[in-house]
Amino acid sequence: MSADIIDGKAFAAALRARIAGQVETFIAAAGRPPGLAVVLVGEDPASAVYVRSKHKAVREAGMEGFEYRFPADVPEAELLALVDRLNADVNVDGILVQLPLPAHIDERIVTTRIDPDKDVDGFHPVNAGRLATGLHGFVPCTPLGCLMLLRDRLGDLSGLDAVVIGRSNIVGKPMAQLLIKESCTVTVAHSRTRDLSSVVRRADIVVAAVGRPEMIRGEWIKPGATVIDVGINRTAAGLVGDVDFAGAASVAAAITPVPGGVGPMTIAVLLRNTLVSAHRRAQVPFDK
Numbered sequence: 001m002s003a004d005i006i007d008g009k010a011f012a013a014a015l016r017a018r019i020a021g022q023v024e025t026f027i028a029a030a031g032r033p034p035g036l037a038v039v040l041v042g043e044d045p046a047s048a049v050y051v052r053s054k055h056k057a058v059r060e061a062g063m064e065g066f067e068y069r070f071p072a073d074v075p076e077a078e079l080l081a082l083v084d085r086l087n088a089d090v091n092v093d094g095i096l097v098q099l100p101l102p103a104h105i106d107e108r109i110v111t112t113r114i115d116p117d118k119d120v121d122g123f124h125p126v127n128a129g130r131l132a133t134g135l136h137g138f139v140p141c142t143p144l145g146c147l148m149l150l151r152d153r154l155g156d157l158s159g160l161d162a163v164v165i166g167r168s169n170i171v172g173k174p175m176a177q178l179l180i181k182e183s184c185t186v187t188v189a190h191s192r193t194r195d196l197s198s199v200v201r202r203a204d205i206v207v208a209a210v211g212r213p214e215m216i217r218g219e220w221i222k223p224g225a226t227v228i229d230v231g232i233n234r235t236a237a238g239l240v241g242d243v244d245f246a247g248a249a250s251v252a253a254a255i256t257p258v259p260g261g262v263g264p265m266t267i268a269v270l271l272r273n274t275l276v277s278a279h280r281r282a283q284v285p286f287d288k
C-alpha cells in the first residue's frame, strides 16, 4: 500500500472540538445555545442509530437538541404541523427530518415545508438553487465534509479533473456543484455512463457515491489520485465502501477508509451548519 490514509475521524473530532469552543462564544453573545430539532418517524433501526448519534454530538458540542418521535403511521398533516411550529420557534436554528420517511408520507412535501433558512441538511430546493447559483445557503453535510477533506489534503483544487460517481440530490449533485465552485473540471457519472473505467482513469479526484460494494476497481484509479469513498455497504465481510480499498490504495496518493473516512464528517458538518444558522438568525458575526 502506498496511499496516505485520510483520517476523517480525526478531522471530524478536531472540527467538533473547534465548534464546541465557538458554541461557548455564541452563547455568551446571544444568551442562548444554538438549537437543532431532529424528527424521527417510525422504527427504522439505521435511522434510530443516526438520530441517537446526532443527539449525542449536539449535546457534546454544547448545543440544545429537540427530539421528536412519531409512530410509522403518523398522518402527514401532523408531521407538517410540527414542521410549521419548529419553523416559528425562535430557539430552533436547524430542523432535520430523518429520511427515509414511511411510504404514505411525501418526502418532497415535508422537505420543502422546512424554512430554507433552518434547513441545515441542505435538502430544500431553495438551498440546492443557492448552491448552484453561488448564493449563501446550506450545503448538504456529506458532500461539504468531502470537500473539507479534499481542501485539507490538496489545498487549491483549481484546474484538477474530478469525477463524481453518483448523481443523487443529497451527495452526487451537490458534490459536483461544490467542485465546480472550486474550479475543478467535473464529470458526473451514473448508472448509464459508458466505459466508467476510462472516465475514472483520467481523474485527479475521485468521489464515489454509488452504494455498491467495492465497485470502483483499483486498476481504474490514476496513479497519484485522491480518492474519497462515500459508500457505506454492509456485507458479510463487514462494512465496505464503493471503492476496492486495497487495490486503490496501491496506486492513489490518498484515500479515505470505510469506516473512519467520510462518515464521521457528516455529523460534524451538521453541527457546523447549525452553528452558522444560529449566528445568522441571532445576527451575531461568525468568526470562522
Ligand code: NDP
Pocket: 142, 165, 166, 167, 168, 169, 170, 171, 172, 189, 190, 191, 192, 193, 196, 209, 210, 211, 212, 230, 231, 232, 233, 262, 263, 264, 266
Ligand atoms: P443513491 O442510491 O441515491 O444514488 C446512487 C447513485 O449511484 C445514482 O446516481 C446511480 O445512478 C449511481 N449508480 C448506481 N449504480 C451505478 C453503476 N453501476 N455505475 C455508476 N453509477 C451507478 O445513493 P446516495 O447518493 O444516497 O448514497 C450513495 C452511497 O453513499 C451509499 O452507499 C450511501 O450509504 C452512502 N452515503 C454515505 C453517507 C455518509 O455519511 N458517509 C451519507 C449519504 C450516503 P442513477 O442516477 O443513474 O440511478
